[in-house]
Amino acid sequence: MNSTKYKIINSLYLKKKKEINSQLEKIFKKREPQSLYSPASYILKNGGKRIRPMLLLFSAKVVGGSFAKVKHAALAVELLHSFSLVHDDIMDNADKRRNLITLHKKYDLNTAILAGDSILSIAYQELLKDLNNNSKNSIDIFTKALIEVCEGQGYDKDFETLKNVSIKNYNLMIQKKTAALTEMCCHLGAVLGGGDKKQTNSLKLFGRYIGFAFQIRDDLLDITGDENQFGKVSGGDLIEGKKTYLLLKALEVAKGNDKKMLMKLINNKGISTKEVTKYKEIYYRLGILQKANKEIERNTKQALNYLNFLEDKEKDKLVWLAKFLLNRTN
Amino acid sequence: MNSTKYKIINSLYLKKKKEINSQLEKIFKKREPQSLYSPASYILKNGGKRIRPMLLLFSAKVVGGSFAKVKHAALAVELLHSFSLVHDDIMDNADKRRNLITLHKKYDLNTAILAGDSILSIAYQELLKDLNNNSKNSIDIFTKALIEVCEGQGYDKDFETLKNVSIKNYNLMIQKKTAALTEMCCHLGAVLGGGDKKQTNSLKLFGRYIGFAFQIRDDLLDITGDENQFGKVSGGDLIEGKKTYLLLKALEVAKGNDKKMLMKLINNKGISTKEVTKYKEIYYRLGILQKANKEIERNTKQALNYLNFLEDKEKDKLVWLAKFLLNRTN
Numbered sequence: 119m120n121s122t123k124y125k126i127i128n129s130l131y132l133k134k135k136k137e138i139n140s141q142l143e144k145i146f147k148k149r150e151p152q153s154l155y156s157p158a159s160y161i162l163k164n165g166g167k168r169i170r171p172m173l174l175l176f177s178a179k180v181v182g183g184s185f186a187k188v189k190h191a192a193l194a195v196e197l198l199h200s201f202s203l204v205h206d207d208i209m210d211n212a213d214k215r216r217n218l219i220t221l222h223k224k225y226d227l228n229t230a231i232l233a234g235d236s237i238l239s240i241a242y243q244e245l246l247k248d249l250n251n252n253s254k255n256s257i258d259i260f261t262k263a264l265i266e267v268c269e270g271q272g273y274d275k276d277f278e279t280l281k282n283v284s285i286k287n288y289n290l291m292i293q294k295k296t297a298a299l300t301e302m303c304c305h306l307g308a309v310l311g312g313g314d315k316k317q318t319n320s321l322k323l324f325g326r327y328i329g330f331a332f333q334i335r336d337d338l339l340d341i342t343g344d345e346n347q348f349g350k351v352s353g354g355d356l357i358e359g360k361k362t363y364l365l366l367k368a369l370e371v372a373k374g375n376d377k378k379m380l381m382k383l384i385n386n387k388g389i390s391t392k393e394v395t396k397y398k399e400i401y402y403r404l405g406i407l408q409k410a411n412k413e414i415e416r417n418t419k420q421a422l423n424y425l426n427f428l429e430d431k432e433k434d435k436l437v438w439l440a441k442f443l444l445n446r447t448n
Numbered sequence: 449m450n451s452t453k454y455k456i457i458n459s460l461y462l463k464k465k466k467e468i469n470s471q472l473e474k475i476f477k478k479r480e481p482q483s484l485y486s487p488a489s490y491i492l493k494n495g496g497k498r499i500r501p502m503l504l505l506f507s508a509k510v511v512g513g514s515f516a517k518v519k520h521a522a523l524a525v526e527l528l529h530s531f532s533l534v535h536d537d538i539m540d541n542a543d544k545r546r547n548l549i550t551l552h553k554k555y556d557l558n559t560a561i562l563a564g565d566s567i568l569s570i571a572y573q574e575l576l577k578d579l580n581n582n583s584k585n586s587i588d589i590f591t592k593a594l595i596e597v598c599e600g601q602g603y604d605k606d607f608e609t610l611k612n613v614s615i616k617n618y619n620l621m622i623q624k625k626t627a628a629l630t631e632m633c634c635h636l637g638a639v640l641g642g643g644d645k646k647q648t649n650s651l652k653l654f655g656r657y658i659g660f661a662f663q664i665r666d667d668l669l670d671i672t673g674d675e676n677q678f679g680k681v682s683g684g685d686l687i688e689g690k691k692t693y694l695l696l697k698a699l700e701v702a703k704g705n706d707k708k709m710l711m712k713l714i715n716n717k718g719i720s721t722k723e724v725t726k727y728k729e730i731y732y733r734l735g736i737l738q739k740a741n742k743e744i745e746r747n748t749k750q751a752l753n754y755l756n757f758l759e760d761k762e763k764d765k766l767v768w769l770a771k772f773l774l775n776r777t778n
Contacts, residue, residue: 154602272484
């Protein structure tokens with residue numbers, strides 16, 4: 119992709135992101151009670167990258183659909199994502215996300231539970247606005263992803279207390295927790311955009327592998343990311359003892375004292391803040407960051423392979439998005 | 449209705465309830481992770497009356513539909529109801545429901561949040577099984593009720609800290625929290641059963657007023673109900689300072705010392721267990737129980753009026769259900 123093309127797509131992305139943000143803001147404005155919808159509105163102003171609606175919009179476009187006809191569906195997938203973040207943050211007892219105080223900390227637990235529920239309910243309502251005769255199939259796709267997102271979070275919770283989590287277990291977890299959602303965005307975009315079976319299936323798989331890459335990148339940014347840019351505490355996953363790709367890979371390859379240290383983290387369900395540097399060093403020593411990067415690249419490449427059936431001109435936007443995610447720093 | 453007819457419908461109800469219970473049990477059996485779905489399954493074994501699925505089944509039947517074609521939709525409305533109970537019980541910090549330990553007490557907060565989410569996601573999946581070309585309208589009806597249930601819970605939360613709640617405010621709250629759901633059950637049943645516009649609209653309104661009656665009956669049972677039968681602590685609403693129909697009506701009519709006592713309850717957001725008898729006496733003295741009963745009867749009558757367009761033979765089941773609810777002791 120040449121740099122002019124890159125710039126054009128980049129400004130299209132920024133334009134669409136702005137539109138999505140302003141539409142999301144409108145959704146909760148006139149609703150009552152405000153005690154419910156203003157917390158919902160707060161959490162949607164988090165300045166996210168809006169990757170999921172973008173996957174949906176670009177997938178619809180790539181099969182010949184129009185942005186205008188899927189704009190509510192695009193909001194719906196962002197709302198579904200936000201619902202899951204609000205509830206996950208409660209479960210993880212997280213203080214911040216994207217430098218913003220989490221909903222249950224800013225308000226209280228009950229407000230956060232209910233606001234999350236509401237955001238999900240509105241997601242369905244938004245989705246319905248873009249549906250006609252294809253309703254059943256579309257809502258089926260959307261609902262399946264919702265179920266999987268919950269299941270993924272269930273596995274993630276299970277992993278907290280399990281001592282033997284393999285990379286295979288991890289893959290199942292992120293397949294449901296992250297990849298099911300990105301897969302759904304592309305799948306639904308393709309269906310609503312009028313894609314044929316082959317196109318739809320390819321885009322669906324593109325979305326799945328992008329999701330895998332995205333999640334491992336997220337795990338990686340916990341170590342390499344700039345705290346202010348990434349919006350989370352550096353090494354936060356280590357502190358909480360999260361079973362990330364990095365930790366599980368390190369456990370696979372570590373020996374001797376490194377292995378002992380890692381097992382200590384597992385047994386104690388985390389480490390203290392001042393130990394973070396020591397554990398980061400283990401990752402560096404074992405080449406875990408390179409391994410994670412390789413895995414991200416492998417998944418991204420796999421995702422891009424599924425776009426082969428499309429003409430260059432059409433697939434540009436999705437290729438751009440894949441690369442944007444590959445190189446993201448937040 | 450003669451007693452033979454009554455017995456026939458009563459055994460139909462018991463048969464359908466048994467079927468619903470066994471279907472609900474199957475839903476979560478083969479799903480993974482079990483850490484998520486076995487708590488969901490636990491809460492669905494609560495021995496509820498399954499009023500909402502029954503409203504849906506009978507509404508479908510009354511317009512000429514078959515039970516078989518709406519059985520998944522019937523499960524869906526019970527699942528939606530259960531999702532809201534699980535999350536409400538967290539917000540209310542309730543220990544028991546129907547003599548069963550609430551989900552967040554039996555397991556933990558995070559499990560209850562996520563199990564609630566899952567139950568809702570499965571509700572949509574079940575609903576979809578009974579839909580064909582009417583998908584969009586049906587899911588729209590279902591989703592609107594979900595949104596209202598969340599909003600109703602929002603108002604209910606707001607009322608906790610408000611000192612001036614009127615009966616009008618109360619009506620808005622229960623319209624959303626309770627009546628929107630019973631209305632949806634009848635509405636959806638009528639739509640899926642193939643009812644015409646007039647039938648559908650009448651059944652919808654029947655469902656709404658049944659919901660009002662149901663909620664006020666619930667408020668009343670807090671005072672008059674047998675603790676073991678009702679499954680909640682007698683006077684529990686007084687202890688928690690809940691703005692029930694009884695309390696708001698009492699505030700309207702009380703004077704002098706009674707008024708002072710009631711305002712004390714409002715200001716202190718509840719009373720101690722040993723004060724319950726004293727407050728019950730205020731209710732007795734002011735004739736609040738009769739007033740509540742009158743309101744229940746008024747709403748039930750209103751509901752039954754909307755069935756006038758149906759032939760006697762057809763509407764029997766719904767009349768039976770209305771009376772069953774009117775006289776319920778749990």
